[in-house]
Amino acid sequence: MSADYIYEKEVTGDKELEKAFRKQINTWAKSVPNHPYKNLGDQIQVTAIFYKPAYPIRLLTQYESRSKNSGHEPFENQKIPPRSIFRLEDFNSWDISLPDIETFTDKTSNYYVDGSQYVMDCFKCKANGWITCPQCQGRREVTCPNCTGAGRVTCGSCGGGGYHRCSSCGGNGKISRTVTRDRQVTRYNSGGQPYTATESYTTTVSDSCSRCGGRGQLTCSSCNGNGKVVCSRCRGRGLVTCPAYSGMGRITCPVCQGHKQLMYYFYVERALEYSDKNTCVVHENIYNTFPEFLDNYSDYESYNLMSITKNTIKQGFYRKGII
Ligand SMILES: [Zn+2]
């Protein structure tokens, strides 16, 4: 261990340090409510001071794993090197030179294995560049989604009932009105003799609604009473042009994307993963007295004694034969 490493050192009598401790203790004591020892730091007696330094260590580790795979993609006149690799067993993924890892990273990338590429006709479209449209099976038309092929849809005006309630009579078919009429009544004069008098009274009568002819409802003018109207989307045909590829009935081959041929190849998948571990080497007394030390050590005053950083892995460190 270098002389710079201090495990424990007595510094009793360092007045500046003692002053700083008293101040810290005062601050802490003031932060605790409901006690009379607000300046506890001034009242205690310091018998000894020891340095017991902590050594925080940050360890970054980069892991790399590789796998061998086969793939294909549309052939777009990519440069094809002479073929020398025919099977996955013909190469070792750790012999492939890949770009250096510049920084610690979590990333997965694929790399072509040069010498493995070859070109073949597309298996999906038999080198046509297109396939029959899967939506219309080549018929160029599909069932109208608006009417599901029926050609007619429920009338939006009457909700399919074919009628509207008559607003004049509120659906009763009758309209009430109040009339005043006269009637004969018998009355008595002051001598107790009866006589006949005329008296007015009001009453309610009902007439049949003239607007709806007493039916209470009116035929829907949008659908003429049958509750359905012609579908506007397909104009009653029940079919619409296939929405895929402007109704051509065929689509560009999704495998070769119209290029008719495919380039097959092997590739190495490189998965990079890193871990970042903080750890702390401290005097056992610190662990015992302040078990929360590790959670808080970044808040404590510290300075760097030594730093070793290696963030680039060079070729040649790989173990051979691991796939
Ligand atoms: Zn189609």
Ligand SMILES: [Zn+2]
């Ligand atoms: Zn209607």
Ligand SMILES: [Zn+2]
């Ligand atoms: Zn009416």
Ligand SMILES: [Zn+2]
């Ligand atoms: Zn329709």
Ligand SMILES: [Zn+2]
């Ligand atoms: Zn194809």
